[in-house]
Amino acid sequence: MADEEEDEAPPAEYVWEGAFERTWDAVRIGEDGALHGGHALERLGRARRRVHAGVKRGVLRTLFLIVDCSRSARAQEGEMRPSRLAVLQDAAGRFVSRFLEQNPICALSLVAMRDGKAFTLAEPSCNARQHLAELRRLQASGCSGDASLQNALELARDALEAIPTYMSREVLLLSCSLSTCDPGDIHATIAALAKAKVRVSIFSLLAEVFICKRITQQTSGTFGVATTPAHLWELLLGLVAPQPMEEGAMAPSRSLVKVGFPARQRDGAPSLCFLAGKGTQTALLPGGYSCPQCCATQEEIPTQCPVCNLKLVSSAELTKTYHHLFPVAAFDEVLFPLDGDARRPAAERSVCYGCCDALSLAARDGVSVQVGSRCPSCKALFCVSCDDLIHEVLHTCPGCNCPHEPSLE
Amino acid sequence: MLDDLPSTLICLVDCNPCGGWGEEDALALLEHLLVFFNAFLLLHSANQLQLLAVHPREVSCVWPEDGAPPALAPHQLRQLFLKRFRTLLATPPPSASAASALSGGLSLALCRLARQQRADATRQLRVLVVQATADSAAQHLAGMNCVFGAQKLGVTIDALVAARNDSLLLQQAAHLTDGFYLRLGEQEKLALSQYLLTCCLPDQQTRKLLCPPAQGSLETKALCTISKRPVDIGHACSVCLAVFAEDQLPLRECPVCGSRFIQQAAQAPKKRPKKAAAAAAPAVTS
Numbered sequence: 217m218a219d220e221e222e223d224e225a226p227p228a229e230y231v232w233e234g235a236f237e238r239t240w241d242a243v244r245i246g247e248d249g250a251l252h253g254g255h256a257l258e259r260l261g262r263a264r265r266r267v268h269a270g271v272k273r274g275v276l277r278t279l280f281l282i283v284d285c286s287r288s289a290r291a292q293e294g295e296m297r298p299s300r301l302a303v304l305q306d307a308a309g310r311f312v313s314r315f316l317e318q319n320p321i322c323a324l325s326l327v328a329m330r331d332g333k334a335f336t337l338a339e340p341s342c343n344a345r346q347h348l349a350e351l352r353r354l355q356a357s358g359c360s361g362d363a364s365l366q367n368a369l370e371l372a373r374d375a376l377e378a379i380p381t382y383m384s385r386e387v388l389l390l391s392c393s394l395s396t397c398d399p400g401d402i403h404a405t406i407a408a409l410a411k412a413k414v415r416v417s418i419f420s421l422l423a424e425v426f427i428c429k430r431i432t433q434q435t436s437g438t439f440g441v442a443t444t445p446a447h448l449w450e451l452l453l454g455l456v457a458p459q460p461m462e463e464g465a466m467a468p469s470r471s472l473v474k475v476g477f478p479a480r481q482r483d484g485a486p487s488l489c490f491l492a493g494k495g496t497q498t499a500l501l502p503g504g505y506s507c508p509q510c511c512a513t514q515e516e517i518p519t520q521c522p523v524c525n526l527k528l529v530s531s532a533e534l535t536k537t538y539h540h541l542f543p544v545a546a547f548d549e550v551l552f553p554l555d556g557d558a559r560r561p562a563a564e565r566s567v568c569y570g571c572c573d574a575l576s577l578a579a580r581d582g583v584s585v586q587v588g589s590r591c592p593s594c595k596a597l598f599c600v601s602c603d604d605l606i607h608e609v610l611h612t613c614p615g616c617n618c619p620h621e622p623s624l625e
Numbered sequence: 626m627l628d629d630l631p632s633t634l635i636c637l638v639d640c641n642p643c644g645g646w647g648e649e650d651a652l653a654l655l656e657h658l659l660v661f662f663n664a665f666l667l668l669h670s671a672n673q674l675q676l677l678a679v680h681p682r683e684v685s686c687v688w689p690e691d692g693a694p695p696a697l698a699p700h701q702l703r704q705l706f707l708k709r710f711r712t713l714l715a716t717p718p719p720s721a722s723a724a725s726a727l728s729g730g731l732s733l734a735l736c737r738l739a740r741q742q743r744a745d746a747t748r749q750l751r752v753l754v755v756q757a758t759a760d761s762a763a764q765h766l767a768g769m770n771c772v773f774g775a776q777k778l779g780v781t782i783d784a785l786v787a788a789r790n791d792s793l794l795l796q797q798a799a800h801l802t803d804g805f806y807l808r809l810g811e812q813e814k815l816a817l818s819q820y821l822l823t824c825c826l827p828d829q830q831t832r833k834l835l836c837p838p839a840q841g842s843l844e845t846k847a848l849c850t851i852s853k854r855p856v857d858i859g860h861a862c863s864v865c866l867a868v869f870a871e872d873q874l875p876l877r878e879c880p881v882c883g884s885r886f887i888q889q890a891a892q893a894p895k896k897r898p899k900k901a902a903a904a905a906a907p908a909v910t911s
Binding site: 474571 | 681682683684726728729730732733735736737739740743764765766767769770771773774777778797801843845846847848856857858859860861862863864865866868869874876879882884885886887
């Protein structure tokens with residue numbers, strides 16, 4: 217294994233490399249006497265970059281999340297406290313909840329690498345509770361031995377090959393070792409992964425490892441080295457939303473998928489239900505959803521019927537993924553300088569349309585400004601918090617949905 | 626023992642003149658609502674109430690108004706509410722079939738509740754929707770996005786529907802946010818205060834201990850994009866998730882997003898050479 221030098225390291229990757237920051241200079245006292253930090257502008261910039269309208273995305277996804285539990289995960293390092301495993305666990309937990317929330321019709325599986333082997337922690341399912349419980353248990357089972365990239369990737373490939381081609385096949389590997397202990401030729405595995413259209417993304421907590429980068433290049437995935445826990449989370453966020461479906465060898469095929477919409481059983485007598493994420497295990501439970509094709513009862517939906525293999529979803533779940541396909545357009549940033557009298561907006565203009573709060577203050581080039589965002593289609597003005605809320609939670613613009621009074625136009 | 630937490634309630638009242646109620650009917654309903662509002666304000670000294678009026682022409686804030694005193698005596702609230710309601714009922718909609726901007730009102734309410742949550746994370750948030758007209762298909766997607774947003778923010782949505790048919794959107798909203806859904810028949814209209822005080826007044830913690838009246842069965846079926854009929858088993862486009870009924874098949878391409886589908890029969894022989902070519906490339910480089 218050879219480490220490849222990073223060609224263009226961005227300046228100040230680590231806290232101790234950066235210049236001394238005078239964060240208190242950005243703080244301004246507002247008209248109401250409250251203190252406003254200088255973060256409003258930064259947050260706005262980050263939210264804006266993520267909106268891409270009119271892109272076809274592969275919303276049906278299968279993802280294998282592989283967590284490195286080798287002995288180097290136990291180690292404590294400058295930025296990764298209290299241990300690399302704890303950082304991994306925390307980031308993976310947040311990723312799982314965010315992923316299942318944004319991609320309701322998906323299958324997520326958890327794999328751990330330990331002692332040169334790969335273990336399946338959770339079978340593919342969309343049940344966040346089970347995945348989070350398994351992740352919490354990781355700390356107790358401990359970290360030992362070496363990581364084996366080949367074993368883990370082969371395990372994922374075996375399972376992913378059985379998945380229909382209209383679903384995207386993805387692997388996300390969170391690595392924190394510099395070596396891999398493989399039983400065979402890993403290049404053959406990489407070729408097999410590329411052939412099976414599996415997209416492998418690897419994020420390392422330690423350093424850029426040649427073979428990891430090689431895997432991601434050959435399978436058109438992403439590679440990244442996280443320098444801080446916050447940086448790791450930022451890298452992971454890039455994989456939460458479904459990837460755009462480009463025309464190419466890696467794109468999932470387009471076809472019609474047979475789906476069933478099960479009816480909820482009346483809350484009365486308990487019935488024999490297939491448990492969520494437990495394969496063919498059953499239990500007597502009240503309620504449940506019955507498969508419209510074979511009438512088998514399921515504990516939770518969305519799931520795949522274990523009897524007739526029909527994909528069971530609720531119509532609400534389908535609606536939940538539409539915001540990826542029809543996102544709210546990015547808002548234009550508007551700045552109202554407080555000092556320049558000529559351009560100062562009228563008092564009622566500087567109030568957020570959504571929450572009726574005054575716009576937040578920030579410093580830019582030493583001048584206090586009011587920061588707002590304007591919806592390009594309805595021209596309503598929003599504060600930074602409402603902008604975040606609209607793009608990340610609501611996915612619909614209140615201004616565009618409210619009919620305009622003639623006086624406003 | 627849990628502390629008694631303050632709540633914020635935003636009530637959306639549909640003031641569409643073409644609604645399922647006449648003026649007399651509407652005024653009687655408002656009296657019931659006023660009883661409920663006053664009871665809500667009495668429950669906790671820090672409870673807050675906001676009233677939004679929804680009309681096909683506008684969504685306007687009835688209470689709190691700019692410059693109005695922060696606290697209002699019950700009779701003042703009634704005067705304010707009735708005055709605005711009468712004005713809106715007299716305003717003709719752009720067309721007889723125009724639906725009220727419910728999704729706009731709902732998203733506006735959530736923006737305001739999110740602000741309250743930023744200021745005080747323990748505050749309990751809820752929305753009461755009083756709908757008089759049928760659902761509008763054009764607003765369904767925006768409305769469902771709001772419902773999922775409410776679910777994420779922890780906002781409970783209660784719904785009263787005075788229209789003749791059940792509202793699919795509000796049924797889903799109440800189901801997903803653990804709220805209460807009621808369609809107002811003749812009997813329910815007479816006993817509305819009773820329903821409001823027993824089902825909508827208790828906060829989220831208390832509701833767990835109560836047994837609400839049976840909620841109607843929830844429609845989980847999807848509508849076929851072409852025939853608009855509900856389907857049990859359908860075929861979804863893997864790109865845009867539009868659902869098609871069995872009898873609309875076979876389709877060459879998706880009518881919604883224009884993706885060309887791979888025909889099931891032609892799929893196997895066409896793809897094999899492609900796969901082999903893709904596999905050969907990395908093998909050479911390694």
